[in-house]
Amino acid sequence: xxxxxxxxxxxxxxxxxxxxxxxxxxxxxxxxxxxxxxxxxxxxxxxxxxxxxxxxxxxxxxxxxxxxxxxxxxxxxxxxxxxxxxxxxxxxxxxxxxxxxxxxxxxxxxxxxxxxxxxxxxxxxxxxxxxxxxxxxxxxxxxxxxxxxxxxxxxxxxxxxxxxxxx
Numbered sequence: 001x002x003x004x005x006x007x008x009x010x011x012x013x014x015x016x017x018x019x020x021x022x023x024x025x026x027x028x029x030x031x032x033x034x035x036x037x038x039x040x041x042x043x044x045x046x047x048x049x050x051x052x053x054x055x056x057x058x059x060x061x062x063x064x065x066x067x068x069x070x071x072x073x074x075x076x077x078x079x080x081x082x083x084x085x086x087x088x089x090x091x092x093x094x095x096x097x098x099x100x101x102x103x104x105x106x107x108x109x110x111x112x113x114x115x116x117x118x119x120x121x122x123x124x125x126x127x128x129x130x131x132x133x134x135x136x137x138x139x140x141x142x143x144x145x146x147x148x149x150x151x152x153x154x155x156x157x158x159x160x161x162x163x164x165x166x167x
Contacts, residue, residue, distance in 0.1 A: 037086030059125040074138040085154040
């Protein structure tokens with residue numbers, strides 16, 4: 001049996017095209033979990049990128065701190081007593097690559113500087129601990145000195161309070 005596939009690039013990204021081939025022609029859906037803590041969260045303006053994904057609930061990642069980058073947040077992992085609140089989703093590989101585009105993540109092998117890196121963490125939703133969850137983090141930990149920490153660990157709470165205070 002000979003199979004011919006026409007390859008086209010969605011969003012000009014060959015990784016998305018490859019995912020489309022897997023999703024549409026092989027019928028094998030690769031699913032993974034993504035923890036979002038900023039503008040990708042439920043009710044925020046970039047959440048539309050997660051359309052079609054399964055919302056697993058409001059969760060927390062431990063040993064991580066949240067900072068205000070000026071209009072959007074970033075996370076640094078490895079803070080002993082801090083935690084970050086966000087939303088956990090089960091997503092497709094193509095959704096992950098769309099989020100990579102938003103977050104400026106090009107992968108480790110492409111020789112380009114990433115705006116955010118993508119790493120695996122543990123996330124707790126209620127009493128359930130999820131392993132191997134993707135999260136976008138700031139690759140330049142030295143920048144934490146220049147930006148205010150959001151001590152609540154919750155971007156939406158911080159953003160809403162800021163809007164009420166500053167209009």
